[in-house]
Amino acid sequence: MLTSSYSGVLTDLLYTQSKEFMGIYDPETGWFTQVNPAGVRLLGYPSEPAFLADPDHSLRTPPWTGAQWQALCDQAQQEGRQTVEAQIRRYTGESFSGYLELAYFQVEEKRYFLVHITEKSPLQQAERELAHSRRRFEAVFANATIGIVVCDRAGNMVSANELAGQLFGYAAAELLGQRIEVLVPNAVGRRHAQLRESFNAHPQVRSMGAHRGDLVGLRKDGSEFPVEASLSYFHLDEELYVVAYILDITAKKNAEQELTAQHQRVARLNADLEQKVADRTHALLNTLEQLEQRSRELTTALAAEQELGELKSRFVSMASHEFRTPLTGVLTSAELIAEYAQGPQQEKQLRHVARIRSAVKHMNDILEEFLSVGRIEEGRVEATAAPLDLETLLAETVADVQALLKAGQRIECEVTGAGLIRLDGSLLRKILVNLLSNAIKYSGENSVVWVRAACQGRQLTLRVQDQGVGIAPEDQAHLFQRFFRARNVATVPGTGLGLYIIAKYLELMGGTIVLHSALSEGTTVTITVPYENHSAD
Secondary structure (H helix, E strand, O other), X not given: OOOHHHHHHHHHHHHXXXXXXXXXXXXXXXXXXXXXXXXXXXXXXXXXXXXXXXXXXXXXXXOOOXXXXXXXXXXXXXXXXXXXXXXXXXXXXXXXXXEEEEEEEEEOOXXXXXXXXXXXXXXXXXXXXXXXXXXXXXHHHHHOOOXXXXXXXXXXXXXXXXXXXXXXXXXXXXXXXXXXXXXXXXOOOOOHHHHHHHHHHOOOOEEEOOOOOOEEEEOOOOOEEEEEEEEEEEEEOOEEEEEEEEEEOHHHHHHHHHHHHHHHHHHHHHHHHHHHHHHHHXXXXXXXXXXXXXXXXXXXXXXXXXXXXXXXXXXXXXXXXXXXXXXXXXHHHHHHHHHHOOOOOHHHHHHHHHHHHHHHHHHHHHXXXXXXXXXXXXXXXXXXXXXXXXXXXXXXXXHHOXXXXXXXXXXXXXXXXXXXXXXXXXXXXXXXXXXXXXXXXXXXXXXXXXXXXXXXXXXXXXXXXXXXXXXXXXXXXXXXXXXXXXXXXXXXXXXXXXXXXXXXXXXXXXXXXXXXXXXXXXXXXXXXEEOEEHHHO
């Protein structure tokens, strides 16, 4: 409840002085605690008690929602006062347009709102709309992001916004009364006056300087900058006013210049690139022509080399066959000489016969290598799998080469996981004989040659290791070529065909060969050959 002193002052305020709706609103109860007589009459209630007891508790039609009314009260409390337009509901049901103002105050820490309602007359509404329109225009004019200048018919500036002054380096008030030529003195070839008269005679919205070249603005300090301007107009009291909208396009011009420069650079780069492409194409065509010519030459040379190789192979095969007949005769004659050797020179005769036999055997071995190469290259050698006892083959082969051993040399043989397998035993024997012969030939006296064989996962691994002279790294890449011999064994007899023949035999058997060697330390040759289990036969 209000105090008596406060109540007396308020009664005087509400009932005596005000001719419009005045009431005290209690936010706790959600309705008015007091209202003045003018307010009762304005809203059409029969009495103050009837208003205070209104069950709708709403002034507006349609009524505010609880959230809307609470937001309005909160804003009035925060700012001290809040005014809104609303359709106010009368007791009789009809409504009228009015203004509702809430003023916040407190009495003994209790919150109240003084509510003032004014009916809006047509004149008030027009004045309010005019004021709103003026404020909107001023806001647009003042806060526009381009410069705006208003000129009268004579070209005198009567209004300018802040940004227009900033663009040209003036305070906005400094521009008032000056001619527009102060800002654009060289506009369209200094024919601004004639153009203004033409525009005044037939005003229209258009761009200033359109199709007449770039427009340049002049700042207060004398500096120039590129601008774009468009014109519009309006009439006030039958007087024509021209509105110029001015935009600083320095950044745009810089961008255009940069873009033009970029286009020129791109054009130059394209021209250079096209020239380079043309040059490269010409060079490529020349290179292709040279390559084609070289290819034809290489094809011719390869055909000649193949023909020469075939001639060599045929000659070697023919010579080998032809050499075998006289060698057989030499060996037969040597055998007869040994048989008929008598007398005190018998021992010497037999020694010479042994040398003849050895030489003939060596010649036969060489011829056999030549014939093997011929048969391989002619495709007359094939790998044929057959049952094979690996341990027996190794023992027999080692026994066959015992005669080649030097003084103190021996062969150590080791077999792991061997059994009866299916493999081409003839080719394997020739491979092993060749490897053992090389190991013995290139190893010194009192050395050991190891032969290790293992069968696992249907793959035979055979390794022959010696303690010989070894092979230089630069020679190892050529060991499997025909007739190649390492430089450190050039004085040791040999044809350079052994490893070539081994590689070809392994190729027929689907195997591989790997060689590791170091000078003065020896050589290890490892071959791997796939096989079939004998049970699969």
